[in-house]
Amino acid sequence: MKNTLRLKTAGWGMALLSIWLLSSCNKQTDLVTPTATGTTSDNQTVDNWILENMREYYYWNDKIPATPDLTLAPSDFFESLLYSFDATLRPDGDRFSWIEENADDLSASLSGESTTTGVEFTLYLRSQGSTNVIAQVLYVLPNSPAAAAGFKRGDIISKVNGQTLTTSNYASLLYSGGTSFAFGLAEVQNSALVDTDKSISVTATTFQANPVFMDSVYNVGGKTVGYLVYNQFVPAPNNSTGSEYDDQIDAIFSNFKAKGVNELVLDLRYNPGGYTSSSANLASLIGKNVDQTKVYFREEWNTSLTPYLKQQYGDEFFLQRFVNKSQNIGSNLQRVFVLTTEGTASASELIINGLRPYMTVTTIGTTTYGKNVGSITIVDDSGKIKWGMQPIVFKSFNSLGQSDYSSGFTPNVEVQEPINLLPLGDVNEALLNEALFQIVGSRTARRAAAEPNHLTSLGSSFQRKAGGGRMIKNMLNVKTFKL
The missing domain is CATH 2.30.42.10 (PDZ domain)
Known part of the structure; x- marks a missing residue:
């Protein structure tokens, strides 16, 4: 049975890696469009497909039950295989794997269409x-x-x-x-x-949402400050094979460079992640003294699959390096400020972790989501099975071997979003105002004092997008291999 895997890295975000996989499943099945109320026979067909792929790719595949119940509905069966997080019993467990009935809807959402x-x-x-x-x-x-x-x-x-x-x-x-x-x-x-x-x-x-929300340049206290609000790491619209959104980011940094930007505020407070290729693209525009020889992050896969991947593709398979960008402004920067909330996840956290070995990264806001593991999108390319699943398959580390943010990054400067919100980009807006204060040493004038927000959060709409935290790995070459 032929499957398409879109491999992702740590968190709510990665770059798209498509691997055409001929798995060891040779049985041809009838077309199945499974639902939670499907027959036992339909469930077994889908559940066998789930089990086979999970045993192959799941990061915790050594924790999968030996004899799972193949009569369960697919969503319940998938959940039964997980090494689920428990603060006491399994603090290293899985908080992020998920499955959906419609693989096309899943793929569209990963590209910002919903x-x-x-x-x-x-x-x-x-x-x-x-x-x-x-x-x-x-x-x-x-x-x-x-x-x-x-x-x-x-x-x-x-x-x-x-x-x-x-x-x-x-x-x-x-x-x-x-x-x-x-x-x-x-x-x-x-x-x-x-x-x-x-x-x-x-x-x-x-x-189709454009993740490049806004950008500005401010001249404050003798500093030229670039500001970017970026809400998802997506290279292009759904069904596009281009790089339209990455190109927009490149154009913004070209403008930053032309205007002599020497301080940068990166607003990722509502960015749940996305493709690692887009994350690497952005990091390569920011990093100081980075180029294609420097490691952005490294992946750790399960112990049974790692030897095969290493034999077939070498150590480079597990590395995401920076890319050479003519628009890079790193030579003018000593640091970067990243605005964060609990909605800052995955590929956004990868930016923080991946840049820290190369420059000072100061976070402002509240603690990030905490996703240092990555998933892949697995779908049945034959079309016989309509489900798509997103199991965690690796853990990410920066070039110094650091991956210690499973509980999120605690901000260097804590600032709560108030109940009376000002427009993004307004120099009096709470998080941006604090970043400008850190840069120039004095606050710009506020229009009005912010109303404190002591309310209890129940989550956000963007955290529900495609599982609320993804990192997807992008590769230029499609690879075919048989396991």
């Missing part, structure tokens, strides 16, 4: 001890239905389709797959959240 209104938000308990929930809009995708409807960063959603958001219904109201939404809004009045009579109606649509 059915969406265009609103990205963080969920909070409305107050301590309450079961009511609010969704604070973090950013709105340009040209999306939400942008056309007038949504803006900082808007607070308290109702959906007339129902107050609570801990028991927010998932079904926001994530159930519906497309028509009437969002009821609240606002902060005298330090209290108050419902308003304002409502915004939006219809979700299939939308």
